[in-house]
Amino acid sequence: MSDNNSTLLRAVQQLDPQANPDPVDSDALLARVRLAIADAPAEMPDLAPRPVPRTTRRVVVGAAATILLGAAVYTVANPAQPPAYASWTPTPTELTAPVAAERAVECPTVEVMQGPPEDPTDMTDIPLTMNLAEERGDYTFAVSSGVGAEGESAYSVCLIEPDRITAQGEVLPADALTPPAASDVVVLNSSIDWSVSSEEDAITYLVGTAGADVTGIDVNAVAGSFAHASLADGWWAVWFPGDVDLTTDLTVTTSDGTTREVAAVPGSSDDTGDPEDTD
Amino acid sequence: MKATPEERFESLYWTHHRELLAFIRRRTSPNVAEDILAETFVVTWRRIEEVPMEARPWLFGVARNSIRNYLRADGRQQALRIRLEQEPPEAQPDLSVAIASRADLVTAWNLLTDSEQEVIALTAWDDLSNSEAATVLGCTKSAFAVRLFRARRRLLHLLERTGTGSSRSGPRRQAQGSQS
Structure with missing residues (x-):
């Protein structure tokens, strides 16, 4: 936390309306609690906190079946700035490691893995290392990943705007980050609506891993627009402004100059969780 | 046992x-x-x-x-608004006081969304760690950290605007404890 932010939180503490709370008769309050327990109806609303969502999803690209590739919609607050992402470009600029590290300094450095159902608060941090960072107009998009102590893997994406940073991530099955075959491409995120609300703008992104021979990936939107993905360190990523329907195929170029269309196919997925940024 | x-x-x-x-x-x-x-x-x-x-x-x-x-x-909305006329709990000579006058801070605070106030309050008032606050809100720790970061930055931004004495203070909201 920066000095400014530490100072800010200390200042906010001064506003605490309960900084000097009224005295509490704890014994009388306990008696009241016991009375409430005795008088409570048999049926009550479920007021226990929800377990922290954990997502394990994977979509593999490369087989014959075709589906409409629904992409993750990743929301960011962006009030009073229409049109959103005006300077976005379909072709990214790759950033050098020092520049990427500097810009992504506030991005998450861990993805938190929820504990087992019997104790969901027993959470584990999966440390993340940046794999890719790109720039489109005024916006930097970074992808990080990591593997936990017990083999669980995770990725996190981070959108850095001039005045804000937002991030999302997923915990994945243990083998999810295994490098694909040389000319293959894997999409790691799946079709999830990431808590779009009226006050927030969205982006649509895809992130995944690519084989060693893959030199280019293009992604097309149903409406006709397209974008070149960034490729680095065996990872690829692309994003579009707004909630965009993407076509079924990615255009993948390999080092021998071959270009082919590959279709998105759902792989082993566990669609039981919700995206992490829902509330 | x-x-x-x-x-x-x-x-x-x-x-x-x-x-x-x-x-x-x-x-x-x-x-x-x-x-x-x-x-x-x-x-x-x-x-x-x-x-x-x-x-x-x-x-x-x-x-x-x-x-x-x-x-x-009860048909009410949660609010963590601060009444401007409310006296500070205790005057303390602290660096944080220098960040702005209390009036500026209260004005900026009341311009935050409910969600922004909540993530900051969980940390600053309720003394919850990021991990604890994430559990309270049902999100992951990293998601909470990002939300907190975003809320803090917006508060700073609002503070800078209100601190200039400009009239862009926006709508006043209800005081804490008097929701309707």
Whole structure:
């Protein structure tokens, strides 16, 4: 936390309306609690906190079946700035490691893995290392990943705007980050609506891993627009402004100059969780 | 030897009831705070076997849901507004005081969204760690960290605007404890 932010939180503490709370008769309050327990109806609303969502999803690209590739919609607050992402470009600029590290300094450095159902608060941090960072107009998009102590893997994406940073991530099955075959491409995120609300703008992104021979990936939107993905360190990523329907195929170029269309196919997925940024 | 359910319940009550009551009082009017605390402990008793060993964030989560349940039933909205005329709890010579006048800070605070106020308040007022606050809100720690970062930055931004003395103070909102 920066000095400014530490100072800010200390200042906010001064506003605490309960900084000097009224005295509490704890014994009388306990008696009241016991009375409430005795008088409570048999049926009550479920007021226990929800377990922290954990997502394990994977979509593999490369087989014959075709589906409409629904992409993750990743929301960011962006009030009073229409049109959103005006300077976005379909072709990214790759950033050098020092520049990427500097810009992504506030991005998450861990993805938190929820504990087992019997104790969901027993959470584990999966440390993340940046794999890719790109720039489109005024916006930097970074992808990080990591593997936990017990083999669980995770990725996190981070959108850095001039005045804000937002991030999302997923915990994945243990083998999810295994490098694909040389000319293959894997999409790691799946079709999830990431808590779009009226006050927030969205982006649509895809992130995944690519084989060693893959030199280019293009992604097309149903409406006709397209974008070149960034490729680095065996990872690829692309994003579009707004909630965009993407076509079924990615255009993948390999080092021998071959270009082919590959279709998105759902792989082993566990669609039981919700995206992490829902509330 | 493992504590009996009754012993565990008593231990949870005596360890946490004051901070839970403060948490509830910050978000509701004083005349209902003890009722909501009682409901929180009714839920705790009924689910005593499910209460995790790290009970604090779980209890705050129950209290938060109890508040929302009450406010929903009562047709009110949760608010963490600060009344400008409210006296500061105690004047303290601290670096943080230099960040702005109290009036500027209150104005900026009241311009935050409910969600932005909540993530900052969980940290600054309720003294929850990022991990605990994430459990209370039902999100991951990294998601909470990002939300907190975003809220802090917006507060700083608002503070810079209000601190210039400009008239862009936006709509005044209801004072804490007087939701309608």
